[in-house]
Amino acid sequence: MSEFKVVPGGVCAPKGFSASGVHAGIRHNPGKLDLAIIKAEVRCAAAGVFTTNKVYGAPIKVDRAHLADGYAQAIVVNSGNANTCAANGVALATQCCELTAKALGIDAADVLPASTGVIGQPMVIDPFEKGIPEAAAQLEATAHGSNQAAKAIMTTDTYEKEYAIEFTLGGKTCRMGAIGKGSGMIAPNMATMLAFYTTDAAVSPALLQKALRTVVPTTYNQMSVDLDTSTNDTLLLLASGLAGNEPVTEEGPDYEAFLAALYAVAGHMCALHASDGEGATHLITCEVTHAPSHEIARAIAKSVVCSNLFKAAVFGRDANWGRILCAIGYTPGDFSIDHVAVRIASAAGEVHVCENAAYHPFSEEEAANILAEHDILVKVDMGDGEADGKAWGCDLTYDYVKINGDYRT
Amino acid sequence: MSEFKVVPGGVCAPKGFSASGVHAGIRHNPGKLDLAIIKAEVRCAAAGVFTTNKVYGAPIKVDRAHLADGYAQAIVVNSGNANTCAANGVALATQCCELTAKALGIDAADVLPASTGVIGQPMVIDPFEKGIPEAAAQLEATAHGSNQAAKAIMTTDTYEKEYAIEFTLGGKTCRMGAIGKGSGMIAPNMATMLAFYTTDAAVSPALLQKALRTVVPTTYNQMSVDLDTSTNDTLLLLASGLAGNEPVTEEGPDYEAFLAALYAVAGHMCALHASDGEGATHLITCEVTHAPSHEIARAIAKSVVCSNLFKAAVFGRDANWGRILCAIGYTPGDFSIDHVAVRIASAAGEVHVCENAAYHPFSEEEAANILAEHDILVKVDMGDGEADGKAWGCDLTYDYVKINGDYRT
Numbered sequence: 001m002s003e004f005k006v007v008p009g010g011v012c013a014p015k016g017f018s019a020s021g022v023h024a025g026i027r028h029n030p031g032k033l034d035l036a037i038i039k040a041e042v043r044c045a046a047a048g049v050f051t052t053n054k055v056y057g058a059p060i061k062v063d064r065a066h067l068a069d070g071y072a073q074a075i076v077v078n079s080g081n082a083n084t085c086a087a088n089g090v091a092l093a094t095q096c097c098e099l100t101a102k103a104l105g106i107d108a109a110d111v112l113p114a115s116t117g118v119i120g121q122p123m124v125i126d127p128f129e130k131g132i133p134e135a136a137a138q139l140e141a142t143a144h145g146s147n148q149a150a151k152a153i154m155t156t157d158t159y160e161k162e163y164a165i166e167f168t169l170g171g172k173t174c175r176m177g178a179i180g181k182g183s184g185m186i187a188p189n190m191a192t193m194l195a196f197y198t199t200d201a202a203v204s205p206a207l208l209q210k211a212l213r214t215v216v217p218t219t220y221n222q223m224s225v226d227l228d229t230s231t232n233d234t235l236l237l238l239a240s241g242l243a244g245n246e247p248v249t250e251e252g253p254d255y256e257a258f259l260a261a262l263y264a265v266a267g268h269m270c271a272l273h274a275s276d277g278e279g280a281t282h283l284i285t286c287e288v289t290h291a292p293s294h295e296i297a298r299a300i301a302k303s304v305v306c307s308n309l310f311k312a313a314v315f316g317r318d319a320n321w322g323r324i325l326c327a328i329g330y331t332p333g334d335f336s337i338d339h340v341a342v343r344i345a346s347a348a349g350e351v352h353v354c355e356n357a358a359y360h361p362f363s364e365e366e367a368a369n370i371l372a373e374h375d376i377l378v379k380v381d382m383g384d385g386e387a388d389g390k391a392w393g394c395d396l397t398y399d400y401v402k403i404n405g406d407y408r409t
Numbered sequence: 410m411s412e413f414k415v416v417p418g419g420v421c422a423p424k425g426f427s428a429s430g431v432h433a434g435i436r437h438n439p440g441k442l443d444l445a446i447i448k449a450e451v452r453c454a455a456a457g458v459f460t461t462n463k464v465y466g467a468p469i470k471v472d473r474a475h476l477a478d479g480y481a482q483a484i485v486v487n488s489g490n491a492n493t494c495a496a497n498g499v500a501l502a503t504q505c506c507e508l509t510a511k512a513l514g515i516d517a518a519d520v521l522p523a524s525t526g527v528i529g530q531p532m533v534i535d536p537f538e539k540g541i542p543e544a545a546a547q548l549e550a551t552a553h554g555s556n557q558a559a560k561a562i563m564t565t566d567t568y569e570k571e572y573a574i575e576f577t578l579g580g581k582t583c584r585m586g587a588i589g590k591g592s593g594m595i596a597p598n599m600a601t602m603l604a605f606y607t608t609d610a611a612v613s614p615a616l617l618q619k620a621l622r623t624v625v626p627t628t629y630n631q632m633s634v635d636l637d638t639s640t641n642d643t644l645l646l647l648a649s650g651l652a653g654n655e656p657v658t659e660e661g662p663d664y665e666a667f668l669a670a671l672y673a674v675a676g677h678m679c680a681l682h683a684s685d686g687e688g689a690t691h692l693i694t695c696e697v698t699h700a701p702s703h704e705i706a707r708a709i710a711k712s713v714v715c716s717n718l719f720k721a722a723v724f725g726r727d728a729n730w731g732r733i734l735c736a737i738g739y740t741p742g743d744f745s746i747d748h749v750a751v752r753i754a755s756a757a758g759e760v761h762v763c764e765n766a767a768y769h770p771f772s773e774e775e776a777a778n779i780l781a782e783h784d785i786l787v788k789v790d791m792g793d794g795e796a797d798g799k800a801w802g803c804d805l806t807y808d809y810v811k812i813n814g815d816y817r818t
Contacts, residue, residue, distance in 0.1 A: 054746050055738030055766065085734055087767050110693065119731025184718065227636065227719040228732070229739040308635040308717070309813050316814025322528025323637070325494055329464030330638040337463050355627050356463065358496050359529050374484050398807045405725025 004264050010146030010162035013177040014200035016041040016240035019145040020138040021152030024131020026080035026117075031150035032204040035131040038075040038196055039104055039139055039180075044238040045202075046072035047209035048112070049216050051233035058089025059113040060234060062097065066109050070205025073110040076132065077153050077238055079181070081123045083115035084231045088234055089123075096128050103136035114234045116155055116181060116194050128242050150179040153194055156403055157183045161272040167201075167261040169254050172245035174201040176261050184225055184278035184404060195220075195235040195269060202241035203258060205246040206327055211259050212237055219266035222298055222391040224306045225277035226400070237262075274305075274392035277373075279399030282314050283375045288389045291382040297331040297389030303331040304378055305393025314376055315395040319344055319367035321353040324378060339383030346373035413673050419555030421570035422586040423609035425450040425649035427712050428554040429547040430561030433540020435489035435526075441539050442561035444540040447484040447588075447605055448513055453647040454611075455481035456618035457521070460623050460642035466491055467498025468522040469643060471506065475518050476546055480613025482519040484605055484645055485541065486562050490532045490591070493640045498532075504752040505537050512545035523643045525564055525590060525603050558589040560765055565812055566592045569683045576670040578609075578663050581654035583610040585670050591685035593634055593813060602680060604629070604644040611650035612657040612667060621646055628675035631800040633715045634686035635809070642671055646671075647678035683714075683801035684784075689806030691723050697798045700791040705742045706798030712740040713787055714802025723785060724804040728776035730752055730762040733787060741754045748792030755782035 017040055024035040030040050046069050050060045066072060076096055083089045093113045101108035135196035139145060150160035203211070212235065220235065241247065248254045259332035275283040286304040291297035304310060307327040313320040324342055342354035348370045351362040370376075416422050426449055433444040457476050459469045475481060485505055492498045502522045510517035547552060559569035573586035574644040588606035614777060621644065629644065650656065657663045684692040695713040700706035714737070722729040733751055751763035757779045760771040779785075 009763030014680060017640075052738075053735065053738040054744070055734045082731070085731060085767050086761070112598050118729075119735060120763070121731075122768065173621045228716055228718045228735060231731075231735050231738060307637055308809075309637045311811050312813030315810060318814065320527075322491070322494060322530075324530060326462065326637060326640050329462040331463075335463070354494070354529070357783075358494050359531065396810055396813075401721050401724060401805055401807050401810060404805075405727065 003260060004165040004167055007166050007175060009143045009164050009166045010143050010150060011038055011165035011179050011198045012143060012146040014198045014240060015242035016200055017198045018139040018141040020084060020135045020140060021148035022131050022135045022138060024239055025127035026078050033148065034078055034080045035135050036077045036149035036152035037100065037139060037150060038129050038198065038241050040073050040238055042240055042242065043071050043073050043110060044240050045070060045205040045208050046236065046238050047212045048234065048236045049212050050078040051230055053229050053231045055085065057084040057115055057232040058086065059093040059115050060291045061082055061090055062093045063112050063234065065188050065255060066112055071110065072112050072238060073106045074100055075112045075114065075325035077114040077194060078151050079116050080154050081115060081117040081121050082119045082232050083123050083345045085120040086123055092123055092125060095125050099128055099132040100287045103133045112236055114194050115340060116153065116232055119231055123359040126383055146177065153179065153181040155181060156278050157181050158276055161269060165261060165264055167257060169201050169248065169257055170244040172243050174199060174245060176241040176265050178265050180273060183276050188235040191298055197237040197265065200241065200243035200244065201239055201248065201258060201405060202245050203239045207248055207255055208237060208239055210260050214259060215262045215266050218298065218331040219263065219270050220303055223274050224302065224393050225274065227306055232363065270392045274394050278396030278403045280394035281397055282395040284314055284378065284393045284395065286378040286380060286391050288380045288382060290385055291387045292335050292385035294330040294337050294389055296389045297387045297392065299333055299378060300328050300331045301389045301391035303327045304380065305391045308396055311393065311396035314371060315397045317368050319351065319353060319364065319371060325354065325357065328380065335382065336384050341381040341383065343379040344370055345377040345379060346370045346375060348373050413574040413576055413670060416584060417577050418445055418552045418573050419559060420421040420586040420588050420605060420607045420793040421550050421552060421555040422573035423584040423607045423649060424651035424781065425609055426607045427548040427550040428806050429544045429549060430557035430560035431540050431544045431547060434536035435487050435775055442557065443487055444487045444544050445486045445558035445561035446509065446548060447558060447607065449649050450649055451649055451651065453469065453483050453649050454479060454489050454520060454614040454617050454738060455647050456621050457645045458621050460639055462638050462640045464494065464640045466493040466524055466641040467495065468492055468502040468524050472501040472521050472643065475521055477764060481521050481647060482515045483509055483513055483519045484523065486603060486689050488501065488525050488562050490524060490526040490530050491528045491641050492532050494529040495532055501532055501534060504534050508537055508541040512542045512587045521645055523603050525562065525641055526556050526750055528640055539643065543697040555558050555588060562588065562590040564590060565687050566590050567685055568742065572674055572677050574667060574670060578610050578657065578666055581652050583608060583652040584655055584728030585674050587674050587678055589682060591682050592685050606646040606695050608648045608755050609650065609652035610648055610657065610667060611652065611654050612648045616657055616664055617646060617648055620671050623668060624671045627707065628672065631711055632679045632683050633802050635758065636715055658662040658738055672766065676777045679801045683803050686740045686803030687812045688806040691804040693723055693787065693802045693804060695787040695800050696790060696791045697791060699794055700796045700798065701744050701773065702792035703796045703798055705744050707800065708742055708790060709740045709789060710798045710800035712736045713789065717805055720802065720805035723780060724806050726777050728762060728780060729759065730771065734766065737789065744791065750790040750792065752787060752788040753779055755779045755784060757782050769803040
């Protein structure tokens with residue numbers, strides 16, 4: 001993931017994008033930004049993926065309609081209320097698009113809305129009537145603009161999640177930037193919490209959507225904080241085309257190059273989300289190798305990072321590898337566990353804890369030192385094929401319970 | 410579940426069974442019993458169901474072989490070590506059967522072994538050589554004998570789990586008794602942690618096995634503490650036939666009566682396990698009605714009691730019904746959420762929090778009072794069919810994290 005040059009600026013790094021974040025009053029705390037706008041200078045090829053939860057936010061219904069033609073020009077997002085399970089939800093989301101379109105002088109059908117916060121809380125239009133014109137007036141094509149937007153979409157997140165890289169398409173330098181939020185109710189299934197990607201690469205809407213559908217199963221869908229698939233997971237990608245590359249309209253080397261850039265940004269964003277999982281003190285990455293298929297490799301990796309018992313053991317810095325084996329064993333699918341080897345690694349070293357599904361002698365002291373680091377890597381070698389897979393998660397801590405015992409009240 | 414007369418005595422309540430529990434030295438703490446034997450006077454029709462985890466305890470392999478003929482006479486169980494992921498595991502489990510057979514004067518192929526505790530820890534035969542003859546010498550056909558055995562199989566459990574009822578088959582009074590253990594790594598899939606049932610009803614081995622397979626999917630498989638399906642889940646049922654009923658050898662009214670008794674014991678045992686979930690301060694039962702199929706009703710009920718977010722909300726006594734809707738929505742299956750109604754109830758009352766998948770006005774104060782009780786019932790009416798389903802779980806607390814951050818060390 002380090003093959004690309006990292007650049008500052010988040011969603012404003014690619015050509016043609018500005019962003020802002022303001023306090024509209026959806027949240028009570030006046031110090032907390034709660035409304036963000038991302039605007040493109042031009043109409044963009046646009047793609048999105050959304051939650052598979054049967055209970056889903058009203059903005060998602062509007063997004064699907066507004067994405068039908070493959071183009072969009074702005075994104076409007078609020079935190080503090082998920083606009084989900086409300087009888088007037090679609091009407092409210094539609095009004096938000098109209099307010100945004102008016103403030104920006106664009107078509108309401110080119111605005112994509114998103115919401116995050118408490119589910120089932122009544123929502124009113126008033127703060128949007130005040131906040132949207134303010135956010136429109138404060139749009140900046142700068143790192144500060146992206147950062148304000150990243151701040152405004154946070155809920156229980158403890159830091160802003162932004163990333164941008166440079167890549168080359170047909171000899172032209174392109175950029176891709178992203179902001180994201182989400183730290184609890186994280187077990188994306190098709191897309192994720194909220195993530196907004198921008199790029200100045202010229203890519204057709206159909207290929208943009210195909211690229212998202214290709215990258216999401218191996219990145220966002222492989223991340224879990226708590227196995228609770230949100231009602232509002234949304235990943236939107238706008239491509240302005242202002243980098244000047246020959247438009248990517250069919251599969252081939254340029255599409256592959258774009259896909260690699262998208263994978264790099266998505267993988268990095270997943271690590272940022274999992275690392276900031278509610279109450280987390282550790283990022284847990286699991287890499288599975290030599291599995292019979294990629295599907296099984298990914299399922300095993302996800303099973304390990306989702307195990308409440310192993311997550312609690314990591315919090316306690318206990319190399320309880322039996323819980324890793326247990327999580328491997330209850331993964332659905334047809335595979336053999338006879339040749340499983342497990343290693344636990346971090347910046348402090350690596351211990352080989354299991355070989356052929358049985359105990360492999362290791363130093364508990366060394367293991368405790370390794371688990372004292374923030375970023376923990378679990379390497380699972382299935383010894384039963386050639387496929388690999390990866391997943392991201394975090395430890396289970398007192399603070400996860402505290403945050404979620406208190407969240408609404 | 411109250412249609413049967415509850416009787417004391419646990420596994421010793423039915424005719425023909427004795428039990429004991431001793432400290433063999435598998436655990437370091439000399440005050441903790443760690444070895445149990447349950448013995449029948451006669452060879453019994455026997456049945457068992459086991460974990461579906463691909464990584465499974467060595468005793469399970471031996472159980473499957475010893476149950477092949479449909480008969481058994483004794484059960485030997487240790488806590489403190491799961492005998493799982495050990496190269497010499499099957500040899501050790503076989504030796505335990507031989508030691509038990511010698512001490513009881515029965516055939517080693519009629520002994521069923523079980524183990525629970527840390528996975529992947531080296532295990533030796535020495536404590537069994539000392540403990541098995543001691544346990545054999547202390548067998549008692551009394552409530553005390555059952556209670557000692559129930560104590561000896563506990564790990565992080567905070568109380569013994571025992572139950573016995575009386576029922577009638579072909580005019581004869583029969584009894585069924587059970588002991589169980591398990592408070593973490595609880596998400597049974599086929600069977601459960603450890604549970605041992607006895608009955609003096611005469612039932613053929615084939616029908617005994619069929620009855621277990623019928624009852625387990627709607628009881629044990631509908632219970633979860635932490636979604637971690639153990640490597641050692643085992644439910645064994647011995648039927649001595651000493652009640653003198655006409656043997657049940659085919660389906661019909663007697664088989665249905667036996668099934669009802671088995672369901673009553675299994676349902677009660679599930680509530681006992683979930684209520685004692687690691688760190689739990691609440692039992693959460695979810696009853697789903699008017700779903701399109703029993704499978705969907707059960708899946709929805711289980712999804713609700715498994716949601717980490719809702720479990721943490723119950724711990725915080727927060728009626729965060731949006732998290733119930735979220736968990737209903739990510740349940741796999743083809744169903745509509747448009748007419749969902751949700752009520753939260755306990756001994757303190759009931760609040761109607763959601764109607765047609767949207768907010769239904771309720772008093773937060775009343776809801777907090779209801780959630781102050783230990784036993785919480787979530788009633789979900791899908792308004793989309795005639796099938797119902799039920800599941801048992803518990804809240805997610807600081808102590809769950811503490812217990813599992815510390816368990817091994």
